[in-house]
Amino acid sequence: MNNILVLPMLLPLLTGFVLFFLRPSVKAQKIVSLLSLLALVAIAGRILYRISDEGILRLDFGGWAPPFGILFVGDSFSALLVLTASVVSALIIAYSFTATERRMENMFFYPFAFFLVAGVNGSFLTGDMFNLFVCFEVMLLASYVLITLGGGKVRLAESMKYVAINVVASWFFLVALAFLYGTVGTLNMAHVSVRVAEAGQGPLLSAVAVVFLIVFALKAGLFLYFWLPGSYSSPPGPIAALFAALLTKVGVYAMFRTFTLMFYHDDFIMGTIIGTMAVVTIIAGCLGAVAYTDIRQIASYNVIIAVGFMVLGLAVFNEEAFKGSVFYLIHDMVIKGILFLIVGAMVYLTGKTKITEMSGLIRNYPVLGWLLFLTTLGLAGIPPLSGFIGKMYVGLGAVEGGNYFLLFIGFASSLIVLYSMLRIFMNCFWGETIINREDQRLYPARRLIPIAILGVLTIGIGVGAQALEPFVSDAARVMANPDLYIDAVLGEVES
């Protein structure tokens, strides 16, 4: 029985509700959270191994066979992302144990962090478009709470924008679902794929596909990213890290799922529209990353560049490029987690946000400085760190597909990323120190440990790419051959 598939969503949800009752004791909340997170990582690992043994897994809720019931489908792509999301969120929540204000801990910070994780994992695993919408909403509702928690004028202003834009996007999502159901009469992803292939992707279905593209582009910050820098730079470190590591990646995942499984027939949408959006996103992200002096803004624009780069793999549309994008997704969850934690720590330690106002931090906080340097190299994709392998495969895919322009834009963006990050590193960590030894705020080792573990992970993913490769290849193979997914979901039903 494949009930294990529901656990990555069920366990965080249950934990969240249990934490609700543990509100008076912050310590009990932390212990329960930690145990649950460890269990979550173990479960995600187990799912990944079962998939490599037994192929794509599926769980029909309540025993209702597809396409009539709702189901969770675990293929390597979903399982890899669930595992990465679980590990990264475990480390970020462990970090927030020591870095969250008491006031926020009392106002249900941990329960909502768990609901966020539940929504993210559910979105990765679901095999039903409407269920995807529900999981998105679980994740977004939790994020609305987290972004407004604690208050403050700037944050409330930014969160108003964030909530408004996401409510509009969710409405578009519903409209797209209604069109899809009205056109093909089903919402089961595999079944939609079969029917779209049978009917041919005519103008109507292409229009539906474009509406989905707009929805996921809004959520992922692809082209329609204008809301992102503000809302990702206003909350405190751990929350921003959770957002940057998980939320946009879910949008990117949904885009890959939709356009590799269901709407892969139209070359114009695949190549031209998505490709253009990716290129514009990368260029605009680069401009932002270079233009701003606020470190939180620079970090946020780096999120946008990464989203553009991952979607390049989708625009190139071959197995090699998918492989690169999967690697890059995994890498990006880890690296954006570290980046936002370090940026949050820098703001916390100095009380300043602009690179012109900080200098010489390396004398006060050497470990933090070198971790930021590691992050810089990882973001730029320097071997043997984790960013390299993803960029290499996307590059190979682009060469194979003859998309040299996309290749050029993708790799040129690495240089800008390197420059924008080195700007932070050199301005803030080199030079005369601005903090006296006496006034120096203590940065406890307990906080450094989760960041350091993430740092080790980024090295590990790069060096150990060989070990990850079979899973990633399998993920890319399923994306390039939608029939594998369809057979796993509908195979027994039709025969």
Next chain:
Amino acid sequence: MKENDVILRTVTRAVVFIILTFGVELFLSGHHNPGGGFVGGLVLSSALVLLYVVFDIETVHQGVPFDFRKIAAFGAVISLLSGTGAAVLGKPFLTQGFGYFDLPIFGLTELATVTIFEAGVALTVIGTVVTIILSISKDV
């Protein structure tokens, strides 16, 4: 200013019970007919909200001394666990069962595990609606 709301208060005393009964009826009929935990929960919570409107918050709290946020969380836990029960027994998550039992007074009755799930939904709805109404009323 003290409003003269004798009529409202008198009517409410009777109407609340009608609403509550209707809510339970909707909840139970949901198994085969229109209704169910969500609608039933909404109707039940409308009775509570009516009480809050007519009497003040403190008075109602003396009669119904619950933290409604906890009720919402408790309801969600019940729903989740009712689905997990099936998983423990080796069936797919959320599988529901039913059976016919010969009960005293009721005679042959159909009992279904989905009622537990729906009860959780109803509690969540009640908890959420009342929490929302109470939080809004506090700020004004």
